Amino acid sequence: MRNVPFALILVTVAAGVPGAAYGGEAPETPGAGVYTATLADEFYLTEDLMLSGVHATRDITFTRPATWTLTADPVLHVAFEHSAALIAARSHLTIVVNDHPIGTVTLGEDNVTGSTFDVRIPRSMLQDFNHLGFLVDQHYTDDCEDPFDPALWTRVRTTTAIDLAYERKPVEGELLKWPYPLVDRLGYGPTQVTLVTTGAPSKETVDALGIVGFALGRLADYREVDAAEPVASSAEARTPALLIGTTAELPEALTLTGLASLAPDEGMVALVPNPADNTLPVLVVTGGGPEGLLKAARALAGQDRYQVLSGTVSTISQVSPANPPPTKQKPLPAPPATKFTLKDLGIEGQTVRGFYASSIRIPLKLEGDALAQPGGGSLRVDYGYSAQLDSRLSSMEVRLGGLTLRTVPLDKVAGESQASVSVPLPQDILAADSNIDIVFHLFPRDFDECERVADHQISGTVYASTTVELPRDHVAEMPDLSLLRFGNWPFTALPGSGGTVVALPDAPDARAEAAAFILATRFGKLTPAPTPDFSLVRGADITLADRADKHVILLVDASAHTLYEGLVAASALTLTGGPARLLANGKEVLLAANVRTPYGTIEEAFSPANASRAVLVVRALREDGLAPLVESLTDLGKVKKLSGNVAIVGADLDVRTLSVATIQRWGTVAVATAATREIQRNWWVLGAMVIGGIFLLTAFVRVFAQARGSRE
Template sequence: MTAFAVDTGKVRLTKFYFCLGLLIIALLAGAVRAQTIYAGADKRPDSTHYALALQQIGNLDDDLALRGVDDRQGLPFGIRSDQHVKRLQLDLAYRRSPALIEQLSHLNVLLNGEVVSTISLSEPRHDEDGWNRVKADLPTQLLQPYNQLAIQLIAHYTLRCEDPVHPDLWADIGKQSRLIFDVEPLVLPDELGLLPSPFFDPRDVRRLNLPIVISGVTDARLEAAGVLASWFGALAGYRGAHFPVSTDKLPEHGNAVFIGRAAEGVAGMNLPEPVGPTVTIRPNPNDPTGKMLIVTGRNDEEIMSAAKGLALGAQTLSGATAQFNKLQVEPRQPYDAPNWLPTNRPVTLGELLPVDDLTRRGRAAPPISINLNLPPDLSNWRIKTVPIKLRYQQSTTSDDDEGALNVSVNHTHIARFPLADRMKTGQQWMSGDLSAIQRTVHVPLDKLGSLASMQFQFGYRVPPQEECRNSLLDSRRSAIDPESTIDLSGIPHHIAMPDLAAFSTSGFPFTRMADLSETIAIVPAQSGPSEYGALLTLLGRAGRVTGYPATGIKVKHGAEAADLVGKDILLIESGKPSPLLTQWADRLPQAERSDNHAAAVSGWKPGDIITRLSNLLGTRTHPSPTAVSARSSPAYFAGFESPVSSSRSVIVARGKDGQQLLSAVELLIDNEAQAQRVQGGLSIVYDNRVESVSKGRTYYVGNLGFYQTTLWFFGRYPLALIAVYLLGALLAGAVFYSILHARARQRLRIQDSDE
C-alpha cells in the first residue's frame, strides 16, 4: 500500500477559490436577473425618483402659517403599496419674522409624531423668490402606509418675559415645499382583493394615468371601457385621470387594463378561454413589476357584464380570477349622483364631513371647510337663497372675549355671529347648555354655483397679558354640530342652454343621470386611439363629478336619427366632419359646412309649448369681434339643442385631428384656469388657450312647473304679457257686449209684446 502525502494548505486554497468563483457567478446571475426585472421600472417616468409639493399633497390654496411661541401645522401623505421608499427628503421653503432670536428659535420637522430634524433659523438661504430653502433627510424606517408630516415653530423674540401671541412670532411654510421620493418597485401578488390598487392607489396624490388596451374594438367594448374609465375617474377624484388607449399592443411598463376576448388577444396576452363574464389579474408580460387587469368574456355582452360587475362590486372580489353571474343593476333617478348634494331633503353637515373635522381648537384655529357639489341647473328665478340651520357650540366665554363665528362661501363673507351675546343673538337648542346655539343662515344661491366651499371660522380676541405672568393657556374648543342642515329641497331644476361651463365643471347635461343612462356618445367611423382616449377621459371626468360609474352609457361608431331620440348626445369629432355633424352644421353656434352642402333645418318637434315660444321669441347672440372661427381653429367645444328631441342637448368635442382633439380634452383636466374659460355655446381651443364665443339660439332644460313657467315666461317677455292683456280685454269686451246686446234685445221684445 502506497501512502500519498496531501498538501492540506493547497486543498483548502483550491476550495476557497472554487467557492469564491461560485459566489461571483451567483452574484452576477442575480444582478442580471434584477436588471431584467427592474429594467422596465427604471425606464418608467417618475418610477424611481419624483417630488410632490405640499400644495399637491394637502390641496393647499395658501402657505402654511405658524404663529406664536409654539405652533405646528401638519399634512398627511401616503406611500404606494407597490413601491418601497429608499430615501425621502424634505425640500423646505420658509419665511420667518426678522425679530426672532436666532439662537432660541427653530423649526422642528416631525414624521408620525417623532422629531426627525431641527432646522436652525440663524443662517438665511434665500432663493430667487425670497424664500429660505433647506433640505432635510427623513428616516424611512418611520414610514407607514399613511403618514403625518408636521412642521413645528419654536419662536422667541425677547430674552425677557414675552407675549406668547406677539405679532413678531411668525413663520410661513411655502406651499411649494416638496417631498422628494427615491423609490423602487415592489412585486405585488395577483390578488383582486387589493383593488383598486395598484391600478389606482388612494395613497398617491398624483394624477392617475392608466393605459387601457381594447382588443377588437366594438361599440360594446367601448362601453365597457367607458364604465371602467368613469369608475377609475370617480376613485381618482380631485387628482384627475387620463386613459391612453391602445388597440394592438400592451404598454411597455407599469399597470394597464385589458378589454377583449381571449381568442383575440393582443401580442403577449395568452388568455385561457373564459366560461362567462370574467375579471382576472396577472403580471404585465412586458414588465414583471406591473399588473394587467383583464376584463373578458365569450362575447361582448359578457365583457360588458364583467366591466359592470368590476365597477360595482370590486370590494367583494378575491383571488386572481373572478367570474360574475347574471348582474342586475338598479336604475338610477335624476340628480341622485353620490357626489351631488341631494335636492329632495335637508342634508346634515355630518353627512358631508366627519365629526372630528367639524371641531377646532384654539383661539385662532383654521376655518372648518365643507366642499359642496350641486347640480348646475338649480334655478334662482324665484328662490334666491338656500337656508342653513346652523348649530354651533364653543367653550364658555365672557363678554370680553369678543368671539365671533364668520360664515363664508367661496371665501366671500356671508354672515357674522357674535359668540359672547348668546341669549340675545342665538336660540338655545340644547337644554342646560348655553354654549349651544342655533341660527339660520340664508346663503345666496348664485354664490354657491355647482362647485362651492363653505367656511366656518371661529375667532376670539386674545386678552391682554401682564408681563412675567403665567403663559396664556389656549383651551378654546369650537364646533359645528353635525346635525346642522342645508336644504335644497323645493328649488326647481331649470337652466338656459347651451352652457358649456356646466359641461366643463359638472359634465352637465350628461351627469343628470349618474349612470349616464340618457347619454349616447358618437365617435367617428374611422376612430383611433386618440379619439377613444378623448372619449374615455371625458367619461372619467364625468365619474369624478358623479362618483358613480357610467353603467348606462351607449357608444356608437356613427348613428342614425332613430338611435338619438330622447338622448343627450356627446359627439366626438376629428378630421373630416362626420355625416351627422355635416347634417347639423346650421345648428352649430358657428356653422361648419361642407363646401358643396347646405344643411336643411329640421322642423319643429313636439315639446313644451311655452319653451318653444321662448325659443321663437329668443334672440341670437353674436360673437365678439375678436372671435376666431371654429372652422379655422385646431379644436373646439360647442353645444346646441338636439335636432332630434326637444330640450335635449348636443355637445361637440372636435379637433382637426385626433391628437389635437385629445389635447383639447386633456386641457380640461390639467389646466383649471383654462377649463373655467369654457363657457357659452362655443369655446375655441388653440395654443393651450381657450376663447369662448356665445352664439346660437337659447333653449331651456328642466321644469319649473306650469304656474312658475307661466310667470317666468311673461316675466321674460313682457310684450307677450301685454298681448295677453289686450287679448283678454278684447275677449272681456266681446263677452260684455254679447251680454248687453242680449239684454237689449230681450228688453225690446218685452216692449213689443206689451204694445
C-alpha cells in the first residue's frame, strides 16, 4: 500500500460490503453481496497500466477471500484506450488469468478512447492468489516497423474492476488461526470491526484496548482496520465484533462462551460465531477482574504468546511481557545510523526487464526533524546488467526527487554482474520524504525491424547491498503540524523519541473508545520498533508531569477531560472554547468570537511539563464525535494539508490551518555545521568580506611599501 504517517490511504468500500468508519452501509442481504474491486482502490495503483511496444504485458495479483464462497463467476470490466495508429487486423489485447487466456479484444478505430471490455473469469481456475495479465500485440503497419515506436501503446485504466459475487462462510471459531477471520489476508478493503461496549471503561480496559489495537494494526498491515458505529451487544453488530472488558463490564463475554465465571486474576480469549449471524466472528478479550483482563490482552497481542492459543476458548492464568507481532511495514523508515543498505530498509534486490523497464524506487523515509548536513550524502549503487545490450544506447540513470543526478553507460558487451557507482546526493534537494529512482534504459542489440523482436532477455538489477550514506542533524521549528506527514513525527511511539501516550476523556463513551482503538491500530501499522512505547489512558488517570518524558495525544469531546482542562488552565493552547471561541497566544487574546457551527480542531503545543515534548489535541464538538477527526489524521491527503499549530476540520473534512503559537527550535547542530549553513545562505556576505579583505590587504601592502621606501 501506498504507504505513510497517521497517513494512510483509506480504501472506499464498494456496494455489498460494510462501509468505512461510522455509518457505512452493510449488505442488503446479510452475509452476501457483490464486491467491486478496482485497480485504483483495492490494488493500490496510482497510475494507469501502460503497455508499450509491439509486444507488452503487465501483471497484477488478485485474491479469493478465504471468508467468502463465490456464488458466480467473477466478471472483469476492462477500461482501456489505445493509439489511433494501431491497425485492427494485427492489434489485440488479451486477458490472461493464471496463465490461461480468457478473452481477447481487437484494438481498432472503433475503441480508441473510453472503451470497456467485459470478460468472465471461471471460478474453477481461481486459487487463493491469482495472476491477472494484460497482454498486447500491437502494430501500426503491415510492413517492417520500429518495435519501439511511441505510436505503439495501449492504456488500461485504473477504473478497471472485478465484480465478485459472494456469500460469507460460517465462522469456524479457532484461535490457532488468529488473526483470521477478523483479518482475512486474502480480503479486500479495510478490516471492518465493531466495538461492543457500554462506555465508561475502567483504566485497565482502556489499557487493554490499546494493547490489542496496536497488535491488530500490525497483523492487519496494509488492510488497516476501520471501526463501524460501536454497539452495546454483539447481536447489533453487522461486521466482525470485538468485546474488550472485564466480565463485570461486559457480562455478555461469559454468555457467548458458555462459562459460568472467571477468577479475578484469570483472563480469557475466545473466538466464536455471532449468535445473530454465524458468518460474523466475535472476538472476546476478558477477565474476571482487571488483572485477568490485562493477562488476556497481553496473551493475544504478544508475539510468541498468541501462537499457543487454540480452540474456541483459551483461559490465561499467567503471561510474561512480550513484544507485539513484528512490523510488516515495507519499506522501513531509515535507521538512525548514518550509513544503511537497501536490505536495512526491507528492500530486496530487484531486476527489471525490457525496453520499457519500470524504475526501481528507493523511498528515504527519514525522521520529521532530519536535516541533511552540508555536503549532503551519497549513494553507492551496486548493480548488474545482461548481455545482448546495445552498448551505445543503454544506460542507468539515477534520480533524486525527479531530478537526474547521474547517467552511467552500460557499455560492456558481455554485461556485468557486480558493478558499482557512487552518486552524490545534494543537500538542497534532500528531504525527509525523498525518493531515489534508478532507471535502466535498455536497448537490445542488432534487432531487425522486419523480424519479431524480443526484449525480455535484456535486464538490469539493483542489489540489496546498495548503500546510502546520509549524515544528518535533527532540528525542527515547533509546533508544526506539517511534520505529522513524516511517520506521525514526533508522535512515533519509538522508545528513543520519548514514546507516545493517547489520553481519552475521563469517562470515555463508546465513540471515544472506538476512535482511540482505531488510532491504536494505526500506530501498530506505522511504528516499526520491535519494542514500541505506546499506551492508551484515561485523562483523569495521569498528569503531564507523570508523563513528562512522553509525547501525548489528547482525544477530547464534550465530556470532562482533566488533562485537557489542565492545558487550558496553563494557557498552553491557542484555540479554546466551543461556540464561544477564544484564540490567544499565551495571555494575549487574538480573537474572541461566537460561531454557529463549532467544527473540530487539531492543535499541537508544547507540554507544560517538558518543552521538548509535544501534545496533540484532537477535539470534537459535534455529534459525529471523534471518528471523523481521527480519520483526518489517518489520510495522507488530509495530513498533507496540515501546517502551523492549529487546524480546523470542517464537516466534509476540509482543513483550514493557522499559525499563532510562539515558535521554538528543537534540537541543535554542530557549530561547524551551523557556520557552513550560514555561509551557504549568505554567500554574498562572504563574497563581500573576501573582496573587502582584498582591498584591505592591498591598502596595507601599499602603506607598508611607502613606509619602507621613505626609510630608504
